[in-house]
Amino acid sequence: MMTPAGSADEPPAEAVTPWKSVRRTVALVIFGWATAVGTAGIAYLTLGSEWIPITVGVVLCLAFAVALLLLHRAVWLTVLSSVPALFVLVGAVQYAPEAALELRGVRENVVIVADSAAGTSSNDHRFTLRAKNGTELEEKLGYRGDVWVPKVGDRLDVIRDPESEVPMEQADEVDAAERMGGLIAGTVGWTLIAVLAGWRGHVRRRRGKGESLLLQLAY
The missing domain is CATH 1.20.120 (Four Helix Bundle (Hemerythrin (Met), subunit A))
Known part of the structure; x- marks a missing residue:
C-alpha cells in the first residue's frame, strides 16, 4: 500500500x-x-x-x-x-x-644614464639615474617589460621614498x-x-x- x-x-x-x-x-x-x-x-x-x-x-x-x-x-x-x-x-x-x-615622496626630474639590460635579451631593466644637479641617485628605477621601455638619455619624472621603504616609481604611474x-x-x-x-x-x-x-x- x-x-x-x-x-x-x-x-x-x-x-x-x-x-x-x-x-x-x-x-x-x-x-x-x-x-x-x-x-x-x-x-x-x-x-x-x-x-x-x-x-x-x-x-x-x-x-x-x-x-x-x-x-x-x-x-x-x-x-x-x-x-x-x-x-x-x-x-x-x-x-x-x-x-x-604620494604623501611623503620626493619628486625629481632625472635622466637615464645606464640600463642594466642594455645589450642583453632580458626585459628586467634597472636604470641608473642622474639628477639635475649632476649626482647619480643610489636607488635604481626598476622596469619590467619590453614595450615602451625608456632609453638611455631619456628624461623622466620620478617619485622616490626618502625613507627607502617603497621602491621608486615613475611619477605618471x-x-x-x-x-x-x-x-x-x-x-x-x-x-x-x-x-x-x-x-x-x-x-x-x-x-x-x-x-x-x-x-x-x-x-
Whole structure:
C-alpha cells in the first residue's frame, strides 16, 4: 500500500528560515569587506615587502571563494567571484605603497644614464639615474617589460621614498586613487555576488536541494 505524499510517515523537512539565509549572506559580505581592508592594512604595515600582503590576500580570497561555494554550492558563482577578487588583491596590495609615495615622496626630474639590460635579451631593466644637479641617485628605477621601455638619455619624472621603504616609481604611474577605486569596485562586486549566492542558496534549500554538512554544523 503506497504512502500518500506528505503523510505523517515522512520525516519533516527542515525549516528554511529567511533569517538564517540573511545571516549567512551578511556574514559573507562582512568577511569580503574585512578581507579588502585587512589586506590593505597589512600592505601598509609591511611596506617594501609585497609578498606578505600578497600571500595573506590570496589566502583570504580563497577563503571567500570557499565560503561562497558553501553558501550556494554553485561552482559558476565561485569562478565569477575570481574577477572582483583580482581587483581586491591588486588594489589592496598596491594602494599602500602608492599612497605612501604620494604623501611623503620626493619628486625629481632625472635622466637615464645606464640600463642594466642594455645589450642583453632580458626585459628586467634597472636604470641608473642622474639628477639635475649632476649626482647619480643610489636607488635604481626598476622596469619590467619590453614595450615602451625608456632609453638611455631619456628624461623622466620620478617619485622616490626618502625613507627607502617603497621602491621608486615613475611619477605618471603613481595613482593611489585608481588603486583605491579598483579595491572598492572589487569589494562591491563581491558584495553583489554574495547577495546573489545567498538568495539563490535560500531558494535551493526551500526546494529541497539540501545544504552542505559544514553549514549544518556551523549553524
